[in-house]
Amino acid sequence: MTSKEQVISRLALSPIGPTPVFPRDLTLGLDALNISTGEIFKNEYNADLAAKAVLALQxxxxxxxxxxxIHSAGFDVESFGGEMGYPERGIPHVQRHPFSSPDNFYKFKERKYDYSQVVRSYNIVKSNSSDLAVFGNLEAPVTRAGIYRGLENLMMDLNLDQTFAREIVELGVERATEYIEKLAKNQSVDAIFFAAASDNPDMIGPETYESITLKYMYQLIKKIHDFGLPVVFHPHGNFSSDELSSTLDKTIDLGIDGFQFAEQNDHNVxxxxxxxxxxILGGINVTDSLLLGPDRRIINDCNRYMNDLYNENYIFMCSCSLHRGISIKNVKTMVDAVKSFKLT
Ligand SMILES: [Zn+2]
Structure with a gap:
């Protein structure tokens, strides 16, 4: 049985084999190759090197x-007139949000980032690792709009007058759909993952979460299912709280194939x-446990989740994505702990 079968069978609700591990490594592969972030992003996206880094870490x-x-949350930021920073050993980040001024939105919204080289990286990874599950990583509607507009501005728009916020969200959904189409048509991925740090009902309020995040996620999920691909959704927020109980049910009712709980959630709820x-996907805390160690703590935390979820339809993940700077040795400790886990 392959790793891919272990993962995909779980998204299809018929788990086979032992619990698989998906660390959602976005930039950590750069440390595995010991290269600077700019080598991937500074000129045209370096697909060969990106794929090599992903595979070296695995x-x-x-x-x-x-x-x-090797992922950037701001792939299309510069095509919209914004500015990205690529620190030598750091994570790609937005230096100037392209639509911080509404004028720029109307001026630049027709522009498009050409995802061809990024898709090529997916293709190289896929053709060199047919036994692995390959996920396409994208930002969910409000999270993507926050990258374009700047989170503070977007929060103000959402609170005062949602018209402009919705225009940005819709542009983001359109661009995300085009990217997904490219990945699907090239058969570059086995599943789609939506990162959704700002699609957080504790932050934007359950009403906005339902009227914007869920509305547009529904459209995206339908499209992705039409391509025959499963979808995992990872909104931040404490969905195990009583207040968000019905919001969690509405989220699952979208037809998602997997839900990754973020930090501070009670996984049993x-x-x-x-x-x-x-x-269900999720697991140990990235910043408290995986980043700091020591090994004993990482192993104990892994065992805690495995004890409760081992017999369930479960894919082990961390609480959030992995970036360069996290000890690869600690990640290995985590993967080994999950793989050697025995129910006592
Ligand atoms: Zn997260």
Whole structure:
């Protein structure tokens, strides 16, 4: 049985084999190759090197699912007139949000980022690792709009008058759809993952989460399912709280194939909602546990989740994505702990 079968069977609600591990490594592969961030992003996206970095990390840590590129949340920021920063050993970040001024939105909104090289990285990863599950990583509607507009501005728009916010969200959904189409038509991925740090009902309020995030996620999910691909959704927020109980049910009712709980969630409560409806994903805290160690703590934390979720329809992840700067040795400790886990 392959890693890919372990992952995809879980998203299809019929788990086979042991619990697979998906660390959602977005830039950590750069440390595996010991190269600067600019080498991937500074000129045209370096697909060969990006794919090599993703595969080098996987060969060291032996996880079951990967993101098939070195990811930037701001792939299309510069095409819209914004500015990105690529620190030598750091994470790509937005230096100037392209639509911080509404004028720029109307001036630049027709422009498009050409995802061809990024898709090529996915293709190289996929053709060199047919046993692994390859996820396409994208930002969910409000999260993407926050990158374009700047989060503070977007929060103000959402609170005062949602018209402009919705225009930005809709542009983002359109661009995300085009990217997904490219990935799907090239058969570059086995599933789609939506990162959604700002699609957080504790931050934007459950009403806005439902009227914007869920509305546009529904459209995206329908499209992705038409391509025959499963979808995992990872909104931030405490969905195990009583206040968000019905919001969690509405999220699962979108037809998602997997729900990844973020930090501060009680996984046993989330499980009550996901059971028989979709796969549950999540696990140890990135900043408290994985970043700091030591090994004993990482292993204990992994065992805690595995004890509760081992017999469930579960894919082990961390609480959020992995970036360069996290110890690869700690990631290996985590993967080994999950793979050697025995229920006592
Ligand atoms: Zn996250």
């Amino acid at each position: 060969k060291t840590t032996h996880h079951d699912a990967v993101i098939g590129c 989330i499980l009550q909602h996901t059971k028989n409806r979709c796969c």
